[in-house]
Amino acid sequence: MVSSTARYRSAMSWQDCFVLGQHLYSMNDFNNTVPWLEQSMRLLAQQSYSDEPVSLDFMEAVIGYHESLGDYQNALNLINHVLDVEPEQRLHLLEKRAHLEQLISDGVKRGLMHEVARSPEDYHATQDYLIYQQVCREELMPTAAAQRELRCRYFSGHGRSLNYLAYKLEELHRDPYIIQLHEVIGAHESVQLQHLARPVLQRSEVYSPTNGSTAATFRTSQGTVFEYDEHPIIEKLSQHMTLISGLDMGFAEPLQIANYGIGGHYEPHMDSFPESFDYSLQRLKTNRIATGIFYLSNVEAGGATAFPFLPLLVKPEQGSLLFWYNLHRSGDADYRTKHAGCPVLQGSKWIANVWIRLSHQDHVRPCQLQRDHEVSLQYKD
Numbered sequence: 026m027v028s029s030t031a032r033y034r035s036a037m038s039w040q041d042c043f044v045l046g047q048h049l050y051s052m053n054d055f056n057n058t059v060p061w062l063e064q065s066m067r068l069l070a071q072q073s074y075s076d077e078p079v080s081l082d083f084m085e086a087v088i089g090y091h092e093s094l095g096d097y098q099n100a101l102n103l104i105n106h107v108l109d110v111e112p113e114q115r116l117h118l119l120e121k122r123a124h125l126e127q128l129i130s131d132g133v134k135r136g137l138m139h140e141v142a143r144s145p146e147d148y149h150a151t152q153d154y155l156i157y158q159q160v161c162r163e164e165l166m167p168t169a170a171a172q173r174e175l176r177c178r179y180f181s182g183h184g185r186s187l188n189y190l191a192y193k194l195e196e197l198h199r200d201p202y203i204i205q206l207h208e209v210i211g212a213h214e215s216v217q218l219q220h221l222a223r224p225v226l227q228r229s230e231v232y233s234p235t236n237g238s239t240a241a242t243f244r245t246s247q248g249t250v251f252e253y254d255e256h257p258i259i260e261k262l263s264q265h266m267t268l269i270s271g272l273d274m275g276f277a278e279p280l281q282i283a284n285y286g287i288g289g290h291y292e293p294h295m296d297s298f299p300e301s302f303d304y305s306l307q308r309l310k311t312n313r314i315a316t317g318i319f320y321l322s323n324v325e326a327g328g329a330t331a332f333p334f335l336p337l338l339v340k341p342e343q344g345s346l347l348f349w350y351n352l353h354r355s356g357d358a359d360y361r362t363k364h365a366g367c368p369v370l371q372g373s374k375w376i377a378n379v380w381i382r383l384s385h386q387d388h389v390r391p392c393q394l395q396r397d398h399e400v401s402l403q404y405k406d
């Protein structure tokens with residue numbers, strides 16, 4: 026039951042990889058565009074180049090992307106192929122071919138975007154990023170010994186509700202403690218939440234020490250926020266969180282609903298704020314003790330939540346809730362809980378994020394007098 030290791034059923038075609046790259050390009054996520062276009066070209070080179078007119082049209086469309094990312098050689102290869110097959114019909118490509126040949130012979134082979142993607146201080150070249158990718162691809166996973174101690178059980182919640190509500194609780198990790206509760210909300214409610222959010226979605230932003238909130242290429246999704254009393258279904262999410270975590274939802278941020286399209290992702294990050302964080306402009310003045318993610322959709326391929334250091338991968342399962350603590354009992358950040366939303370490869374991903382702050386939560390998680398954060402310090406950036 027724990028993290029099924031089923032692989033994606035069919036391999037991606039060169040066109041699939043291209044469309045993914047194209048989508049990332051349209052979101053200005055050039056660092057991630059480049060590898061997908063490169064993979065697209067590798068796959069294309071492995072099969073015999075097609076001579077069907079629709080494929081040639083597609084290749085023509087692809088040429089512009091390689092050119093704008095500075096990959097003139099691949100753009101030229103494609104032009105040459107298209108011209109070989111249909112020299113008469115594609116005369117308009119001759120001028121572009123001459124231009125590309127000129128650029129290449131001038132030695133301008135690497136465009137700005139390639140330089141950016143390969144620069145040594147780039148996060149994408151780090152070991153951290155490599156591990157994240159390996160976890161997303163299921164090349165790295167928890168050991169059998171770590172999985173053996175995990176349990177599934179029914180859990181009646183922290184409340185004293187008269188209705189006996191048994192949650193299906195699955196432990197995904199012991200320390201830090203990460204659990205997934207299955208079938209918390211129904212498919213109908215999940216879809217209703219998507220409908221509530223869809224008309225008001227905006228490009229998601231991230232916290233930046235210099236600019237406050239800002240759009241970033243490492244978070245390509247759309248989102249919106251709701252107060253918990255705005256709608257009965259949203260209120261219900263809050264009640265589930267209370268029962269499951271025992272935490273006081275009076276100290277939760279508004280619910281955030283997010284949608285990731287093809288290629289959408291959120292690179293590894295901590296949900297807790299850094300020690301230097303300035304709370305003065307915030308309504309809630311303490312750190313994020315816990316995170317809950319309600320999965321509002323399944324995802325056909327990709328889009329899992331990855332914890333690179335654990336190394337755990339949680340597949341979106343509509344109606345389930347993923348829950349973990351971001352802080353040690355001392356209130357210090359638990360750096361082992363760094364996590365990410367892997368790229369969506371097929372389908373669309375919907376989640377609702379719950380972030381609960383540390384204030385007034387001692388009844389559930391009494392703080393420790395001794396600091397207990399040493400275990401996670403080695404994972405700090």
Ligand SMILES: O=C(O)CCC(=O)C(=O)O
Pocket residue numbers: 291296318328329330331364365366367376378
């Ligand atoms: O998309 C995911 O699976 C993770 C989202 C996340 O970590 C966040 O929004 O903070």
Ligand SMILES: [Fe+2]
Pocket residue numbers: 294295296364
């Ligand atoms: Fe997060």
